[in-house]
Amino acid sequence: MIVDLDNVCAASIPDIERFLCWAQAAHREDDLELSIRVVDEREGAELNWMYRQKEGPTNVLSFSCDVPEGVPCRLLGDLVICAPVVEREALEQGKPQEAHWAHLVIHGVLHLRGFDHVEEAEAEEMEAIEIKILQDLGYPNPYELLETSRP
Numbered sequence: 001m002i003v004d005l006d007n008v009c010a011a012s013i014p015d016i017e018r019f020l021c022w023a024q025a026a027h028r029e030d031d032l033e034l035s036i037r038v039v040d041e042r043e044g045a046e047l048n049w050m051y052r053q054k055e056g057p058t059n060v061l062s063f064s065c066d067v068p069e070g071v072p073c074r075l076l077g078d079l080v081i082c083a084p085v086v087e088r089e090a091l092e093q094g095k096p097q098e099a100h101w102a103h104l105v106i107h108g109v110l111h112l113r114g115f116d117h118v119e120e121a122e123a124e125e126m127e128a129i130e131i132k133i134l135q136d137l138g139y140p141n142p143y144e145l146l147e148t149s150r151p
Helices: 016-026 041-052 083-093 097-112 120-136 142-149
Strands: 002-007 033-039 060-064 075-082
Touching (some): 016 033, 016 097, 016 120, 033 041, 041 075, 060 097, 075 083, 083 097
Parallel strands (some): 002 033, 033 075
16 A cells, blocks of 8 residues: 655654554555545644534544546545644543554544444444454554543
8 A cells, every 4th residue: 555645734743654554454455545634723624614514623534536437546545634633632532642543544544445433333343343453553442542531
């Protein structure tokens, strides 16, 4: 897999090798390309409103590559990650920053692969896959951390 990383905010982020590792763990096809854009809260909020009609920035947005059937395309899609939201959530949830970055990249790539969490059964399936991938990479279950960090 090829990962194109574009950091357009002033935040310190993990290195490209970490992003590549996380993306490959979530999707093992070698010949695909993934674009990741790391943004600030302003751009994150604009994109969240434009594509989801939701106010404020969100942690990760996934944009799949829609091409007509039969047209060869190596692009898996695009992820937009809002660095200030990632940092804030990790702090609020008592998670290591790197573990939260890993979770959001994996979560986003799974969306690009067609997984979703709208319905309860879908959410359970997607979370189980995320947990397994993260544990294989040496990261804790992100959902247990969420539960233990709540007041």
